[in-house]
Structures are given as C-alpha cells and as structure tokens.
Amino acid sequence: MFENIQLLAENPVGLLNLIFDGIMIGAVFALIAYGMALVWGVMNIINLTQGEYVIFGGFIAFYTAGQWTFRIDAIGLSLTWPGVHALWALLLAPAVLYVIGWVVYRLVIFRIVDRDMFTSILATFGISILLQQFMNSVFTADDVIAPHNMGTWSAWRTDMGELAIERVRVVALAFALVVGGFLAFYLKYTRDGQSIRAVAQNARAARLMGIDANRVYARTYALNAALCGVAGVLVSMTLTIHAFTGLIYTVRAFMIVIIAGLGNVTGVIVAGLGLGAAEKVAEFVIGTSYQVAFVTGLLLVVLLYRSVRLAMQRKYLA
Amino acid sequence: MTGTSPMAGDGSSRRFFILCLAIGAVSIVAPFVFPAIVKQLSIFWVMVIVAYTWDTMGGQLGYNSFGNIVFFGAGLYVSAIIQIAPFTNMRAYTAAGEQGSALALSMGQYLGGLAPGLIAAALVGFALAIVFGFVILGLRGHYFAIGTLALGIFIAQIFANWEYVGAGSGIIMPDLPGRGRASDQDKSLLFYFLCFALAAATIVFLRWLYATRFGLAINAIRDDEDKAEAMGIATTLYKVVAWSVSGFFLGVCGALYGNIVRFVDPEETAFDGPGLGVWMVLMAVLGGKGSLWGPLIGAVLFHATKELLWTYLLGFQNIALGLLVIIIVVFFPEGIMGWIHSRWPQLFGERVEISAQSAAAR
Numbered sequence: 001m002f003e004n005i006q007l008l009a010e011n012p013v014g015l016l017n018l019i020f021d022g023i024m025i026g027a028v029f030a031l032i033a034y035g036m037a038l039v040w041g042v043m044n045i046i047n048l049t050q051g052e053y054v055i056f057g058g059f060i061a062f063y064t065a066g067q068w069t070f071r072i073d074a075i076g077l078s079l080t081w082p083g084v085h086a087l088w089a090l091l092l093a094p095a096v097l098y099v100i101g102w103v104v105y106r107l108v109i110f111r112i113v114d115r116d117m118f119t120s121i122l123a124t125f126g127i128s129i130l131l132q133q134f135m136n137s138v139f140t141a142d143d144v145i146a147p148h149n150m151g152t153w154s155a156w157r158t159d160m161g162e163l164a165i166e167r168v169r170v171v172a173l174a175f176a177l178v179v180g181g182f183l184a185f186y187l188k189y190t191r192d193g194q195s196i197r198a199v200a201q202n203a204r205a206a207r208l209m210g211i212d213a214n215r216v217y218a219r220t221y222a223l224n225a226a227l228c229g230v231a232g233v234l235v236s237m238t239l240t241i242h243a244f245t246g247l248i249y250t251v252r253a254f255m256i257v258i259i260a261g262l263g264n265v266t267g268v269i270v271a272g273l274g275l276g277a278a279e280k281v282a283e284f285v286i287g288t289s290y291q292v293a294f295v296t297g298l299l300l301v302v303l304l305y306r307s308v309r310l311a312m313q314r315k316y317l318a
Numbered sequence: 319m320t321g322t323s324p325m326a327g328d329g330s331s332r333r334f335f336i337l338c339l340a341i342g343a344v345s346i347v348a349p350f351v352f353p354a355i356v357k358q359l360s361i362f363w364v365m366v367i368v369a370y371t372w373d374t375m376g377g378q379l380g381y382n383s384f385g386n387i388v389f390f391g392a393g394l395y396v397s398a399i400i401q402i403a404p405f406t407n408m409r410a411y412t413a414a415g416e417q418g419s420a421l422a423l424s425m426g427q428y429l430g431g432l433a434p435g436l437i438a439a440a441l442v443g444f445a446l447a448i449v450f451g452f453v454i455l456g457l458r459g460h461y462f463a464i465g466t467l468a469l470g471i472f473i474a475q476i477f478a479n480w481e482y483v484g485a486g487s488g489i490i491m492p493d494l495p496g497r498g499r500a501s502d503q504d505k506s507l508l509f510y511f512l513c514f515a516l517a518a519a520t521i522v523f524l525r526w527l528y529a530t531r532f533g534l535a536i537n538a539i540r541d542d543e544d545k546a547e548a549m550g551i552a553t554t555l556y557k558v559v560a561w562s563v564s565g566f567f568l569g570v571c572g573a574l575y576g577n578i579v580r581f582v583d584p585e586e587t588a589f590d591g592p593g594l595g596v597w598m599v600l601m602a603v604l605g606g607k608g609s610l611w612g613p614l615i616g617a618v619l620f621h622a623t624k625e626l627l628w629t630y631l632l633g634f635q636n637i638a639l640g641l642l643v644i645i646i647v648v649f650f651p652e653g654i655m656g657w658i659h660s661r662w663p664q665l666f667g668e669r670v671e672i673s674a675q676s677a678a679a680r
Contacts, residue, residue: 046460046464108644108648111648111649112647112648115651117459117460117463118382118459118460118463119647119648119651121382121460121463121464122382122599122603122643122647123643123644123647123648125596125643126640126641126642126643126644126647127640127644128640129592129596129636129639129640129643130636130637130640130641130644131640132636132640133634133636133637133640134637137634137637247471251464251467251468251471254464258461289478289479290475290479292471292475293471293472293475293476293479296468296469296471296472296475297468297472299464299465299468300454300465300468300469300472303454303457303461303464303465303468304453304454304456304457307456307457307461308456311456316456316457316458
C-alpha cells in the first residue's frame, strides 16, 4: 500500500492518468445519480433498483457488440446476430429500459408511491434481487465487457511518462454530459418536463391543474430507467459487469446524491467526477479487491460526516 | 404500525406460559420424531432468533436495519477462530481452504473451544453493536437503512480479503469427535438443543424486555423520536442498548450456525446479505412487525415454505425470493399478527365499542 503511494508520488503523470480515467467514468456515475435524484425528488422513493438497470443496459451493449446465435431446434429456427459497434446500444438500451421501467412502475411502484420509505426501499430491493437473478439466468453468469476496439489516445508525452487516455472513456464522458444536458433541457423547457417538476413541487396542486400525476410518475420512473440504460452501455464498454454487481452502482449513486443534495445538478456532476477519480486512485493504492469495501466505506464516512455536522445544529438527516 | 403494549396482567402471563409450554413440548419432541431433518430444525431456530432480533430493531424501535447480519457473521468468525486457532496453525489451516480436511480434535478440545467460542461470539456481537451503534444510530429512517446495508457489504468485503480467516475461500469448522451413525445423531441433537435453548432464551428475554420501561421507551422512539427525546428519554443510549441486545443474541446465533453448517465463508454463510439478511426482514414483516409472536409465525411459515419448495425451484429460488419480498411488502405490510390485530382487536386487550364493531361489520 505505502509502496503504491510512493510510486504515485514519484510519478505525477501516472497519478494524472488515474485521475483522468476516474473522472471520465465518474461522469457516468453522475448520470446514474441524476436519475436517482430525479425519482427521489419527484416520487420520494429511493430506488435501489438503479444498479440493476445499469447492468441491464450493459448486457444490452454486450449482446449488441458480440456475435451470437439464437436457436430453437424444435422448429429449425436459427438467427445469427452479426454484432455491430457497441455504441449502437445507446439507441436500443434506453428504449428497452424505458419499457422495463414503465412496466415495473405499473406493476409495483405505483402501489408504493405514497407509502413510507421502508416499504419503498424493501420493495425496490426485492425488484433488484429479482432482476439480478433474471439477468444471471437469462443472460450470462460470467463477467462480461462489451468489446469496442477503440484503442487509446496518447494525449501527452513527457519525459516522466505518457498520458494515455482510452478513447472509450472520452466517449463515455461526452455522452454522459450530452445526455445529462438533454435531460436538464427537457425538464426545464418542455411541457412534459415542466409537468414533472410541477408534480415534484406539489403533487396535489399539479393534479388540480389537470396534470395526471400517475402518468408523470410513470414517465419519471421510466425515464430514470432509460437513463440508467445509457449509463450501463457506457459502463460496460469500460468496466467488467456481472449480473450481481448492480448494487454497488446504487450505492455510488446514493452517495453522490447525498453529497450533492437533492436538486443540485452541479453538485451531482462534481461529486460524480470526484467519486470516479477518488475510486480510481484508491483502486491503485489499496488494490482492486478492496474496491467495493472502499465505496461502501466511503458512503459510511459521508453519511456519518453529514449526520455529525447536522447533529451539531441539533438537526438530523431526513 | 402495529404496536402492542405487552400486558403484564395475570391472564396474559398465564396464556404466555401455556403457549410456551406447548411450543416447548413440541420442540423437544420434534427432533426425536423427525430424526432425518434435525439439521433443518436447528436452522429453523436460527431463523427464529434472527427474526426476533431484527424485530427488536425494525419492529419495536422502528429502525429498519439491513446490517444485523454483521453481528451474525462476526459471531461466526470469532467462534471459528477460538475453536481452531489454539489447536493448530490457523494461517496454514485456512490456506488449505475448501480442499483441506476438517481439523480433528479430541472431545475435551472441541468442547473447550466451543464454550468460550460461543461466549466470545456473544460478547463480540454485543461490543460491535455498541461501537457501530454510537457511530451509525445517529442516522434516521432510510439513511439508517442504507447506511446499515453499506455496513454489511463493507464488513463482508473486509472479511473476504482477510487472509488469516481464509479470505474468500473460507474455513472448515472442526467436527464433533466420534464416528458412526449414533454419534452423528448426537452431534445434530447437541446443536438442535443449543439453538432451541437460545431461541427460547431470546423470546423470554425479549418479552420481559418489552414489558419494562425500556420497552415503552423504544416504542416511544419508534412512534416519534423527537417527542420521546423531548420527554427526557436518552434516545441514543436506548437505541444503542436495543441494538446491542440484538447483537448479543445474533453473535451466539451466528456461532451456532457456523457449527451446524460446518463451513465459514464470507459471502455464503457469514455475511449473506442478499440471503439471510433479507430473510430476517421478510420473516419479521410476514409475521407482523412489532408483535411478540409475529417473528415466530413468520419464521415457521417462511422456513417451512423454503424447505419444502426451494428444492423444486432449481435455479429460480432467488427469483421467487424477490417476488416474495415484493408481494409481502406491497400487499401485506402489516403481517399476520397485524391482520389478526385489526380483525379481532379484543384479543389484544383493546376494548371495542359495540357501535364501532357493528360499523366494522357493515
């Protein structure tokens, strides 16, 4: 551990490399957190299914990019998918996830919108177990990464080393920013987006103004799932995914939201980028096997910090 | 919220006593009637204990913890270390992992390790709950829920990376000495009765505890923490004590469980957050949060269903589990005791006005 810190101290370019890598994937984390904050703010539900939607999107990218054959021997059906560039999944994944989000809302979430937090946490946790198992048995139980073959871009050569950036990470950063920007625009300027914000502010008043709050909730939840789908495509091109690794993305998103606070878009972006960079550096220093421990430990530290700060003012996190 | 105020009256005490005798008699006879499933019956009592200790937090105190599994797993590991480390080189033993053979001990060594192992597990569960309690019980509501979820994953990851206790590959627990069918029977009976005794102790202790001022205080915290604090209840202290009671019983329970399954593994047995960590919540909610018999009813139903159906579901167990969580939480949040309570409130010592009753009937 200490050797690694020394190594970083001696090699600032290497450190910079880690930070750049982290920041670019951090933008994707910010996107997931944005979706979580949206659902949290509008429906007052902490959606623990976030990570599973991400992994689902990731699997879509994996199957878009890979070659596979779908065969039903009984009727002699055999379909072969040639495999296209993984980025095409950016069109498919949000569409599929939007539908899944809509269905999940219609089946489960709309029954728990007005109930207490415990119910919504446990119910979304149940959905996440369900989705994990579904993906594990229907897709694959292996660690996968969507192949893309985009190579690295040597941004800066110095005597001390080279600043090499994977192109896919730049793409991820760019798409995360573009999608986030679109969403912000949608919420601010379109009629549908304005109705979402109206319901978030006061659902009852919005109903009186003729807004169908139930529809708005459904749209919000489905939109969040679609957002996670996009994030999942970008994640799976960069990091390995597995059917059971979704929860850690939920934890990251939750952490980003509570660092930034609800309704603070700039905060979400900064916290997301910061978390990505911190994680990447920590991964180098303490090793990959401690990555999950680092993320959950950091969440505990953040929660405690906020709670102690508030306790000094005789308030509490709520 | 289905709060019950345990009546210390005569009738209630007598009913409790008779119920306990009946359950006790069935439990003592059961392993002899069904010798083939003694292990499952022991695990049933483990389920009862985890459901009750969860309910202390989730039902009585109103703090929905997803991290109780931490004390369970810690107890499991502590007893494993105490039962193994004095008799062999722990590091070499755990390095062999699943492929190694179980440690052979003499009877004296085995029992001499087991007894302090159980006590140490209890104390470690208790102490950990105090430490984590002071740190994390300042969080409320969903922050507490997700904080404890993170705590569970965090601790599991630490153990999964700790070489001394076998890291991810786990530890094989020593076996009770003796060979042959007769001694196999004795082994499982020993742990059956240990589990039963612990479960009985848990239920009796918790019933007593809920009937004291302490019980009233934690129920007050559940109903309105700010008001409780304003009334002069030292809320943090009460919360920590409640959690440490959970931790105490969970620690022993984990140690017993480790000896029953005879294998300690960070993700499958010790810190099985998606499994046992969810089951304990599910059992308490199914039976009825915040009631004395709810967790027992929930555990009976859940464990019986699980043992009977699980093997037929093949790869779909966890899909079924996810569905079960959703269905119970969404459609049946009051649980069985809550349903009985609202159906026949007079059973719970509540006076029912005739007009209200007939109104309900209409």
